[in-house]
Amino acid sequence: MKKIMFTGGGSAGHVTVNMALIPRFLEEGWSVAYIGSESGIEKQLISTIPDVKYFAVSTGKLRRYMDIQNVKDPFKVVKGLYQAYRLIKTHKPNVIFSKGGFVSVPVVIGAWLNRVPLLIHESDLTPGLANRISIPFATGVCTTFPETGSMLKNGKCRHVGAVIREEVKQGNADLGRALCGFVRSKPVILVMGGSLGARKINQSVRQALSRITKQFQIVHLCGKNQVDPSLVLPGYKQFDYINEQLPDVLAMSDIVVSRAGSNSIFEFLSLKKPMLLIPLTKEQSRGDQILNAQSFEKSGYCDVLYEEQLTVDTLVHGIERLYDNRHAYIKRMDTSEQTNALPAVFGWINEIAKR
Known part of the structure; x- marks a missing residue:
């Protein structure tokens, strides 16, 4: 049985693409797990999907303003990195898919340390901070806007369009x-x-x-x-x-x-x-x-x-x-030429998992 782990959270936008993809993998007989935070909205949303194992790791938020938590959060990230590394090492997924958000960073680095291939999805025209940190560790990057690939210029990007929940x-x-x-x-x-x-x-x-x-x-x-x-x-x-x-x-x-x-x-x-x-x-x-x-x-x-x-x-x-x-x-x-990117992303994940 092939195994996939998903990650992403902090807001609903960092979960909905994963929720669109997960049923397809379950239908195809994959073992599906999710790594998120202990109290984020991703735990609430993913708990509604049967047959998905949810694992919580410690997280720190990437803030753009002064806050006392900025001093504490690096220690939470280090703890989360260790937890993610151990989870990935134990469960040995064929591939990991990251939607971004601050919870994804320790999972991405944990995947890289375990040499597990990882695919990132970037919804916005320009990558967020978490994805900018994560992209160097990734096998590939799915982009929603065609302009995003020209900004990154790292050879990892593939424009797939928007993933729409059926x-x-x-x-x-x-x-x-x-x-x-x-x-x-x-x-x-x-x-x-x-x-x-x-x-x-x-x-x-x-x-x-x-x-x-x-x-x-x-x-x-x-x-x-x-x-x-x-x-x-x-x-x-x-x-x-x-x-x-x-x-x-x-x-x-x-x-x-x-x-x-x-x-x-x-x-x-x-x-x-x-x-x-x-x-x-x-x-x-x-x-x-x-x-x-x-x-x-x-x-x-x-x-x-x-x-x-x-x-x-x-x-x-x-x-x-x-x-x-x-x-x-x-x-x-x-007249929009936008099509649902779900089949393209599913195909790319399968392609990576077979390598």
Whole structure:
């Protein structure tokens, strides 16, 4: 029996590609294991998949700001590296697949020390810090945007496109409306700030509810611990995060207001959902979401509202403009040449495992 280990975590975006791939390997008879953190969202998400062994290792976060944890975390990373090395040595996988995030770094180095081939997936136009550290240790790198390979120039890259979870395309709009208590006669906006939340987006949406709900119903994914229990209104439904029912919620949604994480926006593209993207600022991130959003805006798939310009008025205007022009966005999405990269990534992993 061939064995594969997956890693990646810290946010849902570092897990969803793995969740798209894992069922394919289980169907083909592979033994599947996952190395993640003890308390990250990856543990919560992977626990929903039967027959996948989950192993937790110590992790440290790669911060871009001053924090006392920056002194402690290198020791956690060293501990995590030892744990990952021992796990890989014990389980002897044929190949390891990394989606990135800070938890992946000790696993990547542990794979290299055990001489286990490793494939990395980079969703964003430019690699994140964890993947930049990891790429020298990798056998190959799958890229979502074609421009990424020209930036790296190391001969390891292969442009495969976006990996889309098959279940995302199997949503039932009626089940989504039943979940939220929505009616068929009024259009629906999905507001999605990310699994870790987006406070300014949440605040702006809530301040604009009286105006937006005149025309729309809103399903609001607020992020962990950011649901406001005092807001119980007709046509407005809050969740911290949705996993299994997300395809149904997507199916019923007419337009999407979202951050600009690569995995999410490519799933919206595959479903032909017009987007108003509010990317993380450079102060909050390395600027990757800004580049993702600008790439989609250039292709005519979305509008972009920068967080520095986010107010109740700009949000309401952006939503109304997007909805009024939704058919033009859908038409441009219909001409997109994006295809699901899952078969290409699965094939490359098999190719590496046979060497």
